[in-house]
Amino acid sequence: MTHPWFVAGDTPRVLAHRGLVTPDDAADGVVENSFAAVAAAHAAGASYVESDCHLTADGVVVLFHDSDLKRVTGDPRTLAEVTERELADLMGDRGGLITLAQALEAFPTLRFNIDVKVDAAARRAGEIIGPYADRVLVTSFSDARRRTALAAASTTGGTPATSGGRGTIVRTLAAVRLGQRALADRVLRSVDALQVPQRQGPVTVLTRGLIEAAHRNGVEVHVWTINEADDMRRLVAFGVDGIVTDRADVAFGVLGA
Template identity: 40%
Template sequence: MNRRTVTAYAHRGYAPDGAENTLAAFRAAVERGFTHLETDVRTSADGVPMVFHDEHVDRVTEGFGRVSELTSGELARLRVAKREPIPTFEQLLEEFPDAHINVDLKDDASVPLIAELITRHEASDRVVVASFSDRRRRRFTHYLAEHGMPPVRVTAGAKLIGAFTLLGLFSRGRFQPWRVLTPLLKSVVALQVPVKQGPIPVVTRAFVERAHEAGREVHVWVVNDAETMRALLDAGVDAIMTDEAGTLIEVFTERGVWPPAGER
């Protein structure tokens, strides 16, 4: 296996103590050798993109309410896992200027804000923008183009991935209906997918081969056990996102793809 073809993403940083999506979690991942970080943003009531996954703050902080209904100052006073503050996306860019960041836009308000921040920090070559919403992803790329900003790589949303997966199930021999999606696939760099959706397997060798035929990468989330990591590497995936940094490092080391090499 070519070690340059596999990327290791630290999902929300590395936080076995629960302090996910904090600067401390990302620092812990970087200290362990991760060059690629995965994160999320939601917009505060006063229009600041905050590094946070959930719609509500209740699960990981002592606070209550929606992120969108709290100001950035109110959010900054909360503590994740009772000790770490919630950072802004700009703080993440500034704190880790050499890291590659995959950011999931969780709301529409973040679209222009993240575009402006990526451009201001000249980070278009190290940020990949993701969203479950294909509409939001298109809005992001259109915003960049309309304002003369450098292009930023984006990943496919749920509808495009769903169509690609389902049409692939009917592909046999010369009958390859998924190819009708080729024009849409050209606008994204990767399909970011779970191993399976409910009882339905998503990441199979055939799925990966179809994506590669279309010139797209396959990134898989969130994989925390060694057996599944090995199976995915055997299937030829391009990236794995994990909460278990130690396990992934062990598997990647035994496969000769650690430490990370090359840029993505």
């Protein structure tokens, strides 16, 4: 059965990477994973927003990618060292802080793709996601962290969709390259999507074999992070089901989503 997360629209899906920050917005000081960035993606017509989450010093799950604040705010502290209030002050003129709970409540028509960045956030993020499980896909580089979040979600609501972590992707790639169809099918049975880069260093990750194995098991393939129109067209023609992009506005024009 298809998870409800996938019923918001047809493929190719456009996943607004950390919301949407246009060049004009950036000139005004708006940053990724801010309330304004999520609102801009929604206003542009996005059905899906990809974001990341961390845990603050006072236990609040916030949308933020980096483990520290330096790149986004210039503050050298880590997310784990600041409170929600301190982070809200820092983000006040950068588009505004948005917590995971606020994102799910304030944008009831959006589907969220949540990447759990640290072990400390996994359980609490899952508990928050549970009541909104129909419109959340949970992922993480760590399969263990991803499973912790999924288990926690099931205790407060339902089971979100999920995308395989690094271990799942590596095992799938190995099975495909070795021609081990049964093994690939077994690995893919536990996920709804694979979200991958085109390459990882010298290794080509996105292959026709990977896409074929995923589709054989009803698993979608989403590729990140694609910002050029020609690349979007090429990858959709190659067979991917979704494009994760910083420029959702461009993707809508290119793909007609």
